[in-house]
Amino acid sequence: MNPTMTKKLLLTLLAWGIALIVFFPIFWMILTGFKTEGEAVATPPSLFFEPTLAGYHTVMARADYLKFALNSIVISFGSTLLALIVAIPAAYSMAFLPTKRTQGTLLWMLSTKMLPPVGVLMPVYLLFRDMGLLDSQLGLTIVYMLMNLPIVVWMLYTFFKDIPKDILEAGRMDGAGTVQEVLYLLLPLTLPGIASTGLLSVILSWNEAFWSLNLTTSDAAPLTAFIASFSSPEGLFWAKLSAASTLAIAPILIFGWMTQKQMVRGLTFGAVK
């Protein structure tokens, strides 16, 4: 065997060893979801067992599981849709009609993201209580939309900036107005970018746990809060917890894997591409 081959094999062993260790908690959770409650707590841990869907059946049979899942879907997709509707025009004007103030506006938007949620917990809680938004899908949707708006604007801005101005100007020469220009030229051209922006916003909303734990109790509680309820004595049902957790993270893990490349831009505000 030549030395480069040996090196490659050693690298493969090392990298895969680390990857498997890092992934182990997730793997173990998925595996435990297919065990019976008895096997889930068995010592020594059983690696080979007869898989059962009992955990999944119990979770799905709980009438409220679907309610939590539905809340997560409505809130994260709703907030993303709202954020995109507000952000697309803003990012469009920043990318194609830049002024001296554009950079300042962008940085200011980024700065709103620096306000720690715990710093404004009290006012938001009290405002929501007075407006009847506590424990409502609408309330959490609004918070997540505002939470993600700066990232969405930034990400769209970096994608829009990559589109040559000539293309839009050619459209304009053909008599396209701003609305047509955005709908028929810009959106189709940047669809992959918009999709990954949307997915990032969905991921962040789906996984957000500070506001969901503090602003909801039961009616509008999303999956983060549902999983957190297992931290009480009910957490003893590990197979059930694992099944519920697997269901809760599976879609997001897939979204994350799909968009990881473009996501780096959004997460670093364009500083790393």
Place this chain on the structure above:
Amino acid sequence: MIRPHFPTRFLQWGTPMRERTSGRTVGGFRNLFLQGPAVTLLLLWMLVPLGMTLWFSFQRYNLINPMISGFAGWDNYTYLLTDPALWTAMGNTLLLVGWVLAISVIGGTLLAVLFQQEFFGRGIARLLVIAPFFVMPTVGALVWKNMLMHPVNGVFAWLSNLLGLPVIDWFSSMPLTSIIIIVSWQWMPFALLILLTAIQSLDDDQVEAARMDGAGPLAIFWFITLPHLKRAISVVIMIEMIFLLTIFAEIFVTTSGGPGLASTNLAYFIYIRALLDFDVGGASAGGVIAIILANIVAIFLIRTVAKNLET
């Protein structure tokens, strides 16, 4: 508003008269109209709660005792700043942020170099190693707490027994360390994801030239790779800091800040004041402190990003 490139646009737009007579205001109005909703929403989202937090922090205000009311002056702050619990929470916050940053940034950099090399199944191995970042914090923390760190049925306890080592009751004997491990597991993949992207823009020719000049792998890492990653690393540090300063869910589902105050950070401390003690004034004063801390970090982050905008 002044619009750059005005002359070329004016020539290409095909509506010269309108542009010429009211060019500045048309552009201004258009931008105002397009950016207005986003700017207004964010302005409200920032100013209203911020103003209220500041206001409450100078008030006597308790949610379950309406008898407590009126202007408090600096009382909430003096009460808070003389409370040893605040300083314990601050210390824990710094330990948590510092350790997680060190582990995730150093680990992330080394892993980025490793996962940049050619090896079999690289694509899949990369997907596996970044996965924890996408896992809901409540799920990640509970999996670690119940299935790995549990002193009786956990995988770690089983491994310790197998190797003849003493079994550790993670959350009662070293609660903060346990949380640091869990949070690092979530954030190291983030650092890796960013740094792996940054490392891909490293110039291969430069590395090749250094190798021809007799530079070993360590010298290449230290003198070429690391300087190339400098900006990406600083961005990772600042973004992580902002999130890590207010870690909440991981503590909420594992230790609830205990035992005692052993794993209470600033965010959890304010949460206890606010929603368990119903002390709006005190919680708001704590909130102001958290905001000030975050802003110190934010100033540096915004500067770095701004530098990038210009280039």
